[in-house]
Amino acid sequence: MAKKFGKRRKPRVSDARDLFGAPPPPRPAARPASSTPLADYLAGELPGVSEGYVVLPRSLAESMSLPWQQQLTGLLAQFHQAHRGLSWPLYRVVPSREEKLVDLDEEQLAEAGYIVELDTEGEMVYRERSGRRVEDPANTTVLVSCLDPIPPRGAASAASAETSSGPGEPPRAAPMIIPPAPVWRSTPVAQSSS
Template sequence: MTMFTPEPMRSALPDYLRAPHPGTSDGYVVLPKSLMGAMPLAWQNALHQILAEFHQTFAHLDWPEYRVVPSRREKLVNLDEDQLAEAGYLVEIDVDGELVYRERTGRRIDNPEETEVLVSVLDPIPGEYRNANQDTPPRGFPAPPATAQAPWPRPTSPA
């Protein structure tokens, strides 16, 4: 006779967080406040409860202050000198007249055409009121009924 042993309950969250999604990296998830505030009210209330419990549970930790910089991946060969410096690289011309890419430490980059780095960009996520006058809901949000007011904020008209 074999005994039935149910599998332990497993959270889908780790798998979800390992998959590539907008605003995620290996260690962090970034949620733009403007998009969170534009979610339907039921979503905002649910997220508020979850985040409040999260912060209460981990309030005892010595949290650093985070600096979030909108960035995108670019190949080294497509960067100007300022972008290279920001990413920690430099380019020089060797004795043969060839471009040589190096890390800040001096280490030569063998395949700059294939090497991608993060460079800062202007934030493409709308601010609290930028694009808020559009009638199209953000992707993934349910469209409001034709007679209802949209769940995302609308700017007030200047007088």
């Protein structure tokens, strides 16, 4: 049977690239996804992050929005579930600041694990507890405990109440709304005439 509308021709392709359409747009030159995103993030200079630990002040975490707290609760539950078999120690977290060794008094030196003594020439010699001499005490920084600048739970509302009463004044009592005392009106009793 013959073709109805004539001979069918193949379209001529002048270039092989025309067969596949326009090339895709170039990909943006972004950083590739990391295989260690948490380690990468924690490697920066962040508050509460040291070489081995991440500390979240509880009062700050509990003051975050409800969705944030719910997400963190889920993540911590997964973390504790994954590591439930470990024998967890108790951790003592002490707020600390960095200080130069030469700026510390004897009590702070002892807390940091150092002692100071005078040598035969009258110069101060700083030593570790092991007795090893510190070669450059002026450029040696150590951690020394300090007062916690982050208020504990509930202290933020107490601090705001204290500032509302004025500096140096004791906090004012909250006003009480007491309704007026009820008034009982007695009706005069009609005297009966006898």
